Amino acid sequence: MRFEHQVAIVTGAASGLGRAYAIALAERGARVVIVDSEPLTSKDAGLRGCAQAIAALGGKTKVFCLDVSDSAAVQQMVDDVLLDWGKVDILINNAGIHHSCPFEHLSEKTWKRQFDVDVHGSFNMTKAVWPSMKLSGYGRIIMTCASSIFGDVYESSFSASKMALLGLVNSLHLEGNEFGIAVNTITPHAVTQMTAQHLAPAVRPLFSKTTALSVMLYLCSSKCPSGKHIFAAAGAISQAELVEFSASRFTAEECTPEVIHSRWGEIYRAKPYRCRSSGEAQVLAWAKASAEQRNIDIE
Secondary structure, three states: OOOOOOEEEEEOOOOHHHHHHHHHHHHOOOEEEEEEOOOOOOOOOHHHHHHHHHHHOOOOEEEEEOOOOOHHHHHHHHHHHHHHHOOOOEEEEOOOOOOOOOHHHOOHHHHHHHHHHHHHHHHHHHHHHHHHHHHHOOEEEEEEOOHHHHOOOOOHHHHHHHHHHHHHHHHHHHHHHHHOEEEEEEEEEOOOOOOHHHOOOOOHHHOOOHHHHHHHHHHHOOOOOOOOEEEEEOOEEEEEOOEEEOOOOOOOOOOOHHHHHHOHHHHOOOOOEEEOOOHHHHHHHHHHHHHHHOOOOOO
């Protein structure tokens, strides 16, 4: 898969997977805009190093040092890119922060900052490129999540912010579908400066960047699906969905907390399970099931 004549924006590109994504896109022909909050004046500026790596490949890049939670700065950056390069085909919302903390010690300031970067930053970036993507009838947007969406100890702010991105993608996928805009999430895991300390030395070699890079490039391509949540790590690639197990039916008279408790073993993970394409589809399913129980025709 090649990306000649395409423009990609990668946030959080100073290090780790963000840097790897940017270089991989440049290797395959894309012009790449790299964004990070790291000051370019620092001695070992990662953004500068990333730009130099892209230049060594013969690629074209633009470098922006900004905070993705600053909507005005984000919009100005996108306007500059559109003015010079005319379009944005790919957006990888990779910028994020991580701060483990017991919930009772989690400050409101830390909680809000987590959402400012992970959620509001992804919103700002996506909103800035959305109109031009709609106008051109094409776009690829990827939100970066983390395995903590399943929940981890001391990760309440991180887990909550990443889970919010799943809901954002579920809706944007439906809204962008008719305009050729595909929106997905990736939940990668690879050895980076952020993750290395959380992996035992014996398993670190298993978590190279190869799997995450390959999935990311696929999600950036014209052949990718939309509205999907992809897990990529250690040679494993899978799709995740929120599913509903088969419903247990109750009449109005028997639907009491005591009856629910007595039937919990039946309710919990009753099979088969179903996937819903939207919230509206879920409401319709509830309505149809209830109407059928009462012999009401709603077709």
